[in-house]
Amino acid sequence: MSKVPIVYYCMDCSFSNGNEHAKRCPKCGGVITYKRKDDSYRIRDGKYDVEKYWDFLPLQDSEKLVGSGNEPSPLVESLELEAKSLAGKVMLKDETKNYTNSCKDKMAIVALSQMNELGVKSFVVSSTGNVASALAFLLNKHKGIQMHCFIAKDFLPRHRYMDSPNIIMHLVDSKYDSAQEEALKFTNDNNLYHDGGYFSVAKRAGLAMAFLEAWEQSKLNFDYYFQACSSGMGALGVYEMTTKMMKASLIDKIPSLMCVQQDSCNPMVKAFLAGEKTILPEHIVENPTGIAKAILTGNPTVCYPSLYKVVTETKGSFISVSENEIKSAQKHLNNNEGVAATPDGATALAGFLKYAETHTDELKGKNVLINITG
Numbered sequence: 001m002s003k004v005p006i007v008y009y010c011m012d013c014s015f016s017n018g019n020e021h022a023k024r025c026p027k028c029g030g031v032i033t034y035k036r037k038d039d040s041y042r043i044r045d046g047k048y049d050v051e052k053y054w055d056f057l058p059l060q061d062s063e064k065l066v067g068s069g070n071e072p073s074p075l076v077e078s079l080e081l082e083a084k085s086l087a088g089k090v091m092l093k094d095e096t097k098n099y100t101n102s103c104k105d106k107m108a109i110v111a112l113s114q115m116n117e118l119g120v121k122s123f124v125v126s127s128t129g130n131v132a133s134a135l136a137f138l139l140n141k142h143k144g145i146q147m148h149c150f151i152a153k154d155f156l157p158r159h160r161y162m163d164s165p166n167i168i169m170h171l172v173d174s175k176y177d178s179a180q181e182e183a184l185k186f187t188n189d190n191n192l193y194h195d196g197g198y199f200s201v202a203k204r205a206g207l208a209m210a211f212l213e214a215w216e217q218s219k220l221n222f223d224y225y226f227q228a229c230s231s232g233m234g235a236l237g238v239y240e241m242t243t244k245m246m247k248a249s250l251i252d253k254i255p256s257l258m259c260v261q262q263d264s265c266n267p268m269v270k271a272f273l274a275g276e277k278t279i280l281p282e283h284i285v286e287n288p289t290g291i292a293k294a295i296l297t298g299n300p301t302v303c304y305p306s307l308y309k310v311v312t313e314t315k316g317s318f319i320s321v322s323e324n325e326i327k328s329a330q331k332h333l334n335n336n337e338g339v340a341a342t343p344d345g346a347t348a349l350a351g352f353l354k355y356a357e358t359h360t361d362e363l364k365g366k367n368v369l370i371n372i373t374g
């Protein structure tokens with residue numbers, strides 16, 4: 001595995017403290033991203049994602065890996081969706097087949113391994129279920145790291161694998177955004193490490209392994225990438241990953257990033273349609289509800305500006321879908337594609353179907369990747 005050090009730098013102002021890790025830019029507060037010092041990347045031999053894609057990840061010490069990694073999830077070509085949309089290839093990345101049934105397994109190993117490299121012994125996270133379950137799955141075997149997990153009461157049943165002495169649950173009697181706020185307060189009050197959420201390079205890189213894996217499975221140049229969007233860390237991660245894939249000459253373009261939200265919680269769509277580069281008070285959704293429970297961030301004020309930049313740069317979009325459209329996409333995945341998607345995962349497909357209805361000419365012959373998670 002590459003021993004070339006990681007260089008962290010700001011996506012907005014390019015400020016860099018070299019190899020020193022930070023979550024936000026000390027100069028402008030922007031998102032910190034990363035590259036290898038030699039800016040050289042290649043896919044290595046191996047059975048698991050982290051060993052194959054090591055060069056592309058913000059990791060430096062293979063001795064500190066927490067877990068061995070994930071085996072590839074299926075990539076399903078949908079002939080039916082190709083015929084219906086007139087797109088070129090329509091590929092479904094079936095992330096429901098991971099250990100804890102979501103794309104968050106790919107995120108968890110990179111996030112925990114980076115914390116292990118940084119010497120973090122105890123960290124704080126807030127979750128609607130999938131993130132914490134994936135982290136907990138690995139922490140059951142790696143008890144040297146402690147997790148404080150803030151959970152809004154309604155989301156408790158979505159948390160699995162939490163019964164381990166190094167996992168401490170903090171129930172918040174309110175909505176998900178409040179759990180995020182409580183987690184930050186607890187972090188500051190107790191001088192602990194916050195996992196960083198959207199601002200974690202490791203979480204974003206881990207999630208984006210799904211895109212790199214889909215490329216390895218298909219060797220396709222994808223023109224569009226659809227993903228359900230809460231904070232948008234998955235889409236931003238794909239932007240960072242595809243930048244490196246371009247350097248490695250694996251692909252010749254960064255796909256248009258298509259972020260899909262449900263219309264009961266779509267603050268980013270509202271801001272985007274209003275032509276705003278930031279979230280304004282009228283875009284915030286108080287007490288968000290919806291069937292796609294993993295994507296209920298009602299106030300993405302801190303995330304949206306950087307996501308807006310990469311979405312517009314790639315000529316992508318923010319798309320809103322209804323509950324019925326999500327249910328219909330879920331039914332299609334279950335009945336026609338053999339993909340056991342939850343409403344969260346089906347949201348991405350619902351976004352594609354909605355976009356295809358009104359952008360037939362634009363999509364004609366184009367290759368599309370849709371991330372279906374649990």
Ligand SMILES: [Zn+2]
Pocket residue numbers: 010011012013014015025026027028029030
């Ligand atoms: Zn900066």
